[in-house]
Amino acid sequence: MKVILFGATGMVGQGVLRECLLNSDVAGVLAVGRGSTGQSHTKLREIVRADLFDLSVIAADLQGYDACFFCLGVSSAGP
Numbered sequence: 001m002k003v004i005l006f007g008a009t010g011m012v013g014q015g016v017l018r019e020c021l022l023n024s025d026v027a028g029v030l031a032v033g034r035g036s037t038g039q040s041h042t043k044l045r046e047i048v049r050a051d052l053f054d055l056s057v058i059a060a061d062l063q064g065y066d067a068c069f070f071c072l073g074v075s076s077a078g079p
């Protein structure tokens, strides 16, 4: 399967990214965020956009995926 991951730079998202890249059932990961993960992997593709409140510009890039992990937000671990 192919998955989209929002928030791959965060604590939760980093864990999700790691597991997806390790899992043989996951053929590809599209990480969407306002910054790069800094990682390089054959299964990983990234879209970096300063403003994630308007995804219409990248709507076509979000087609054809099987699942989405939405890990954006404010950490419950505190600032």
Ligand SMILES: NC(=O)c1ccc[n+]([C@@H]2O[C@H](COP(=O)([O-])OP(=O)(O)OC[C@H]3O[C@@H](n4cnc5c(N)ncnc54)[C@H](OP(=O)(O)O)[C@@H]3O)[C@@H](O)[C@H]2O)c1
Residues within 6 Å of the ligand: 006, 007, 008, 009, 010, 011, 012, 013, 033, 034, 035, 052, 071, 072, 073, 074, 075, 076, 077
């Ligand atoms: N940590 C926990 O134990 C825990 C438990 C249950 C649920 N959650 C939930 O999981 C979510 C993520 O938590 P976390 O601990 O991983 O937080 P985190 O480490 O602070 O990561 C937050 C992620 O959201 C992104 N983000 C935040 N504000 C953004 C904005 N305005 N526009 C674009 N991207 C934004 C950050 O991107 P940048 O790197 O660009 O800042 C980062 O990727 C939250 O909703 C939290 O409530 C967390």
